[in-house]
Amino acid sequence: MRILALESSCDETALAIISGSGSDWVLEKDIVYSQIAIHQKYGGVVPEVAARKHAETIFPLLTETLGEEKLATIDYLAVTAGPGLVASLLLGVTAARSLAYAAAKPLLPVNHMEGHIYSNWLSNSELKNNDQKYFPSLALVVSGGHTELVLMKNHGDYQLLGTTQDDAVGEAFDKVAKILNLGYPGGPIVSKEALEGDDQAYKLPRPMLNSGDYNFSFSGLKTAVLYTLEREKNISQAAVKNICASFQAAAVELLVKKTIKAAQEFQVKSIMIAGGVSANQLLREELKKESTKISLPLFYPELKYTGDNAAMIAVAAYYGLQNKNKKILKGEEIFSAKPLSNWQIFLK
Ligand code: KG4
Ligand code: ZN
Secondary structure, three states: OEEEEEEOOOOEEEEEEEEEEOOEEEEEEEEEEEOHHHHHOOOOOOHHHHHHHHHHHHHHHHHHHHOOOOHHHOOEEEEEEEOOOHHHHHHHHHHHHHHHHHHOOOEEEEEHHHHHHHHHHHHOHHHHHOHHHHOOEEEEEEOOOOEEEEEEEEOOEEEEEEEEOOOOHHHHHHHHHHHOOOOOOHHHHHHHHHOOOOOOOOOOOOOOOOOOOOOEOOHHHHHHHHHHHHHHOOOOHHHHHHHHHHHHHHHHHHHHHHHHHHHHHOOOOEEEEEOHHHHOHHHHHHHHHHHHHOOOOEEOOOHHHOOOOOHHHHHHHHHHHHOOOOOOEOHHHHHHOOOOOOOOOOOO
């Protein structure tokens, strides 16, 4: 079985090819074109600009991915249908629909958050070879648009345990960087500054830490950083580092405490993290420490698969086909694929 996957939900245009049978699969191609440099000057992703860039890049990248080959060697097409920016999604979905219909190949719409979870299969051979041993698993999916605790009972079988009530954690990192004039995207910059800062220097709140559920809130934490800055007026370099460290410590504590609590309550066999924020070193270290205490294996993706990519979409489609849990659109049905900007992972 050979699958060509397309991803264009935000500011990365990506294509990948996976092939294999059973748990024996390989990623043959993996191409990501990131628009970050373009959006940096605006301080964040501009949806209209992102969509235009996807339109420009998607077909040249397709030619690069296929090389000398033709679509005839591909058995299925997969595309991220949501969640994400609607105009960006539309580009990928329209391209995939046209290709699938013209080449008479079935099309699988894939959920982007499910894709992030499957980035763990790309990076952990133990999980890839023995995944049944690790279900149910608790997935903490943390990105610029989402903060979700998902109970993965098996392939394609999800229960949403909690989500953010306001800002996503990646968004909070981005906004804190903006408040401090540090640039975009904020996560890598704030965490780098935090390395040399004192995380006890500022007493920042832990919103909803004891809410008794698995939901999150990061907007108050971001506002607390803003008020701190307003109070301080002339802020030194050292103070910026201290604010970054104090903010990061608060954000990570919220994520780790709720994840561990949910892991215990739902008696999972493993924990996974995924999404852009799973690149965060402190989050990895703290979660490793706490999951070891309760004897649970922790999986996380290699850094190159924490951000958006099509390899994770290809893997999600692959397991969807293996386990017959995905919609497979054929013939005229292909045109029913559409962008679903708020598609929830647990909805088929
Ligand atoms: O998954 P992703 O690439 O795109 C979305 O689907 O949103 O996630 C991007 C987010 C951004 O908010 C970025 O600031 C954050 O991931 N991020 C980080 C780190 N690297 C990226 N946040 C905290 N620490 C990092 N090291
Ligand atoms: Zn993403």
